[in-house]
Amino acid sequence: MGPAGLSAAEEAAGRGLSVVVVDPRPNAVWPNNYGVWVDEFEAMGLADCVDTTWKRAKVQFTEGEEAVCLDRQYGRVDRRRLKKRLLDGCVRSGVLFHAAKARGVSHTDGWRSCLQCDDGSELFGCAVLDGTGHSRALVEFEGEFDPGYQGAYGVMIEVEKGHPFELDTMFFMDWRDDHLEDDPDMLARNASLPTFLYTMPFSETRIFVEETSLVARPAVPFPELKRRLVKRLDKLGVVVKEVIEEEYCLIPMGGVLPRMPQRVLGLGGTGGMVHPATGFMIARTLGAAPLLVDGLERELARARGEAAAALPTGTPREEVLARVDMGEVTARVWEGVWPAWRLQQREFFNTGMDILLRLGIDSTRSFFAAFFKTSTYNWQGFLSYRLTLVELMGFGIEFFAVGDWRMRRFTTVSALPGLVTLIQKLLTSGFSRQVGITEGADNGVRWKRGEGGNFSAEMRNSLADKEKELPRMTADERP
Numbered sequence: 228m229g230p231a232g233l234s235a236a237e238e239a240a241g242r243g244l245s246v247v248v249v250d251p252r253p254n255a256v257w258p259n260n261y262g263v264w265v266d267e268f269e270a271m272g273l274a275d276c277v278d279t280t281w282k283r284a285k286v287q288f289t290e291g292e293e294a295v296c297l298d299r300q301y302g303r304v305d306r307r308r309l310k311k312r313l314l315d316g317c318v319r320s321g322v323l324f325h326a327a328k329a330r331g332v333s334h335t336d337g338w339r340s341c342l343q344c345d346d347g348s349e350l351f352g353c354a355v356l357d358g359t360g361h362s363r364a365l366v367e368f369e370g371e372f373d374p375g376y377q378g379a380y381g382v383m384i385e386v387e388k389g390h391p392f393e394l395d396t397m398f399f400m401d402w403r404d405d406h407l408e409d410d411p412d413m414l415a416r417n418a419s420l421p422t423f424l425y426t427m428p429f430s431e432t433r434i435f436v437e438e439t440s441l442v443a444r445p446a447v448p449f450p451e452l453k454r455r456l457v458k459r460l461d462k463l464g465v466v467v468k469e470v471i472e473e474e475y476c477l478i479p480m481g482g483v484l485p486r487m488p489q490r491v492l493g494l495g496g497t498g499g500m501v502h503p504a505t506g507f508m509i510a511r512t513l514g515a516a517p518l519l520v521d522g523l524e525r526e527l528a529r530a531r532g533e534a535a536a537a538l539p540t541g542t543p544r545e546e547v548l549a550r551v552d553m554g555e556v557t558a559r560v561w562e563g564v565w566p567a568w569r570l571q572q573r574e575f576f577n578t579g580m581d582i583l584l585r586l587g588i589d590s591t592r593s594f595f596a597a598f599f600k601t602s603t604y605n606w607q608g609f610l611s612y613r614l615t616l617v618e619l620m621g622f623g624i625e626f627f628a629v630g631d632w633r634m635r636r637f638t639t640v641s642a643l644p645g646l647v648t649l650i651q652k653l654l655t656s657g658f659s660r661q662v663g664i665t666e667g668a669d670n671g672v673r674w675k676r677g678e679g680g681n682f683s684a685e686m687r688n689s690l691a692d693k694e695k696e697l698p699r700m701t702a703d704e705r706p
């Protein structure tokens with residue numbers, strides 16, 4: 228399992244639920260090189276799962292122009308350590324592992340689901356969480372799956388001394404294109420489908436460099452990304468001695484959400500949690516796992532309690548459980564993970580993604596120049612999913628005010644269809660029914676201005692408080 232499946236399993240087992248993780252290779256090392264804003268990981272108590280940090284990040288738009296310095300620490304996730312920590316937690320809490328692939332799921336009655344595996348085995352449980360990432364093995368999506376794609380080709384390389392990257396600074400986005408001047412065709416392709424360089428410098432001789440297409444539909448092909456990266460490294464004078472690791476990154480972004488409600492639960496890639504305007508997800512996923520599990524535990528306890536109350540004292544456990552409506556339980560869990568403000572926020576981010584999909588290199592530069600000129604609260608909050616719709620509107624006004632005329636012109640033109648859709652969705656019955664949901668577990672737990680990004684810490688504290696109030700299940704009460 229990836230971060231979503233393992234964090235949910237650890238959390239659920241830690242709360243006394245019986246959990247089986249189905250994963251063909253439970254001990255495999257995660258393949259992705261994850262980058263995060265350090266404050267997000269610190270807030271979740273995961274600072275020790277970041278192996279390298281950079282004091283700041285920077286963004287450069289054109290050659291000769293001064294780079295924009297982002298005063299926010301960035302880090303590389305220690306994927307082995309994070310996975311081990313989650314696995315250890317799972318093992319300590321009694322999670323069982325079944326080495327197989329999930330092939331399908333059926334819901335045998337009101338309270339039980341049956342997971343079919345590719346080794347012919349069947350597992351029964353009251354709830355199934357699909358943590359299969361972008362494979363989306365079990366969760367069903369609302370309508371046609373129509374995302375944009377973030378495509379990136381990255382390499383961890385050993386290089387000759389003298390590379391141009393400062394070791395205390397993560398190069399978040401390098402939009403320069405002067406390295407393509409001797410190749411007019413590639414320069415033109417980059418002008419319409421721009422890519423940037425994302426660089427993590429680890430030492431004087433080791434760097435991770437990734438040529439990234441922020442979002443495109445269809446994705447920029449890997450061979451093109453690779454050619455652009457080679458030309459860029461040549462221009463920067465980077466002499467590669469050895470390629471240690473290659474990363475082919477394709478992240479579906481935005482588009483439709485999982486159908487809500489449905490009996491199968493989703494988190495991370497299957498939960499529609501990729502940031503539609505950045506492709507980031509890991510912090511949001513790890514922060515959402517306790518919310519999801521909290522909702523499941525609470526709703527199970529409630530449904531069981533109600534079922535038991537309607538039956539004579541001493542009714543056998545199986546009979547009580549047979550009265551539990553897991554359709555209702557999982558519907559409430561979905562609501563908790565996707566409360567009204569999250570749905571509105573995602574719709575706004577989708578509008579942002581739609582704008583990005585239309586931009587060539589010059590407008591992309593103007594876009595990000597304006598983006599990083601907005602207040603720290605706004606740009607950091609936007610990237611870390613903290614802003615409510617009202618705050619996002621404020622962000623939009625500020626973004627518009629600080630941008631240049633090019634940015635204002637194309638934003639007005641490009642954003643109009645998205646804004647019309649957003650307003651339509653707010654007004655139509657389907658979306659207003661969804662945004663009418665007010666009982667989401669994270670509705671009342673919000674990041675506060677000036678508290679340095681401790682959204683998830685707050686969530687955890689709040690959950691810890693809630694936990695004290697919750698009736699705990701004893702071993703024989705577990706469904």
Ligand SMILES: Cc1cc2nc3c(=O)[nH]c(=O)nc-3n(C[C@H](O)[C@H](O)[C@H](O)COP(=O)(O)OP(=O)(O)OC[C@H]3O[C@@H](n4cnc5c(N)ncnc54)[C@H](O)[C@@H]3O)c2cc1C
Pocket residue numbers: 228229230231232249250251258259260261262263327328329330358359360361362364474475476477478494495496497506507508509510512
């Ligand atoms: C190359 C790459 C780089 C990324 N970098 C970042 C980053 O820097 N920062 C960030 O925030 N986000 C990043 N992302 C986005 C996102 O955080 C990751 O995709 C993240 O791994 C998603 O977590 P997940 O647990 O949902 O899915 P995954 O990590 O994809 O895990 C899914 C797991 O399910 C297993 N599986 C698949 N099918 C089945 C099945 N049928 N039965 C059983 N098991 C199955 C897979 O083997 C895998 O172990 C990146 C994504 C990619 C692809």
